[in-house]
Amino acid sequence: MPRRCWEKALMASPLFCTLGLLAIIVLTLVNACVGRPFYPLPSKQDVENRQPIQTFRPYNIAHRGSNGELPEETAAAYMRAIEEGADFIETDILATKDGALICFHDVYLDDVTNVIHHKEFADRKRTYEVQGSNTTGFFTVDFTLEEIKTLRVNQRYKFRDQSYNGKFPIITFEEYIAIALDAPRIVGIYPEIKNPVFINEHVKWAGGKRFEDKFIETLQKYGYKGEYMSKDWLSQPIFIQSFAPTSLIYVSNLTDSPKIFLIDDVNVPTQDTNQSYSEITSDAYFNYIKQYVVGIGPWKDTVVPPMENHLTTATDLVAKAHAHDLQVHPYTYRNEFMFLHFNFRQDPYVEYDYWINKIGIDGLFTDFTGSLHNFQDWTSHSSKNKKSEV
């Protein structure tokens, strides 16, 4: 009986029917919109609930992401690094022709992208002077962001997994930051102001802004601020790194985020001030630069020089740095045997043990953040026990 009434009502009025349908649609839409705040996006999650960054042992810095497994500086490499336990994900920032900031290590695209397969860019090859020597290739500063986004990244080393070649694009500085902020625990970023002399020569920004200005602007847009170990810093950890001391000094006026001074091999002068290794690792220089940076990032073979693939005596670089309250974050630790001195008997964990426990450094740039994480996790138990033995 009731059904018949309903049917009667429907047949009686098509308007009623339409109104009903409309109501259903509207309610569904409203529900969809209203429903969202109940399930916030990961990047909007309550930051206080996230596992904080560890600060009781040397920092595990995923150098270019987990590039031992995936092509360097891609979203996949960074996400994998976070999965594997990295404290910081590291990147190099360069610029495109139209001033966009991208995560990429080389000034030219030839070595790790498929740019040579893109016939539409065949005429972009150039020869420029980079840090004193002429270099030929396809330079990032000659491509717009849109064009760069059509390229795909390859694994740099032949002896690493090639099966992800051609799958991932180059990401922007902002995309990289989003990956860190969206992580389910607090993950720090470690961006480098890369080749600033070269970039500033080739790319111009509006308002007379320099590369360093745009770099800091991006960081501030995402709320990166605060001195080392401040509350702000702990909720969004960051180290800004560069080989160019003037860039670091310049950005000191723009941000109080902690900075790291990178130091190249013994025969390489600084690209901006043309100072030698001897000079920038002298006691006097440390005394000067410590006003601007919280630490140094040296090439590890300059800290303990090898001879015929065996370690010789360690230099006093670490002691000197520590005397000036400067942290030491050497680069780069790799698992493959040709990167391991014989003292470590082809065991990357023995290398980590040596640097962390014998040399006593404060952070490590590693291509294999998972291995370092394993080492620290498995051995920090024993060190924790020692600390708790009152």
Add this chain to the structure above:
Amino acid sequence: MASSFPCSLCFLLIIVLTLLGGCFAKLLYPLPSKKNEKNRKPLQTSRPYNIAHRGSNGEFPEETSAAYTRAIEEGADFIEADVLATKDGALICFHDVTLDDITDVATHKEFADRKRTYELQGSNTTGFFTVDFTLKEIQTLRVKQRFSFRDQTYNGMYPIITFDEYISIALDATRVVGIYPEIKNPVFINQHVKWADGKRFEDKVIETLLRYGYKGSYMSKDWLQQPIFIQSFAPSSLVYISNLTNSPKVLLIDDVTVPTQDTNQSYLEITSDSYFGFIKDFVVGIGPWKETIVATKGNHLAAATDLVAKAHAHNLQVHPYTYRNEHEYLHVDFHQDPYAEYDYWVNKIGIDGLFTDFTGSLHKFQEWTSPSNKDEKSASELLSKIEALISSSHH
């Protein structure tokens, strides 16, 4: 000057006393190998065996005393060796039947005329064969690191050692260390070397072991004091020695294309369920090439075979070979991390022992993820676990 006689007597007395003192002193300070064995830390049996394949040959030239001493230092449960024979029937620790690859025999002009071509496991091989050199001659040679990408600084420093010397290294260790000798190329050796009284190669190997007191079935009191596994690729050798010793034996299994050297049986046959049913009366386990357990496709791991399950169903242990740290030996799934490989084999595949060139790395992995002296540390470990739980809950 008055009399030289008392002077000589005096002198003689001093000599005699020194000799006596020397003898007495020896008695008062026993040699390490004669120390009270009960005080030595026992072999761990709670986790897969760490078998130092040819000693720590990742660091030192293989099968030298240095390689074995280092392996013991690094925590090996067993030190592994291949046993071959010399022309005069001495037993030596050496892997290849030819001396060319890892000794300096080519620089010894006095041996230039010893080069020969023999048939070895079905194919002709040319070189300087151990069976054409006496022990004394072999001991003039020096060993070098087999792989060019490993440390070359010890090349030319160490000689080849005898089976006896190898056993002494194990027995002299400050903790209980097992031996894992292989009856190597027995078909070839028995063809070229003859012993008195019609003894065979296998007889001489077992004789040596018995002389040093190796006896007892797996996990017996005798075995735990002097642990041993006897390994061979030749099933008939293992069956033969079963009549001579109750020490546990392991059947080595080569790649899928290689038949057994003595019985010419295929891989398929000797890994079949029925064969396991037969061989388990003679061996306690198998030692397969690890690539035959888990198939690979383009340097990625593919599906595991059922070899381990089959073996375990017959109560046979599985000790695969060989684990190496260098990235070219690691499948990409392990991202160039030898500890990731150990983790996979120990925890996912569930094997019972590992032949490794890097016994130190395996030992670290095992110690860090499953420490051996659980009884001693269990109380403090529990406390630290509770502490970790409490501190993590604060976040």
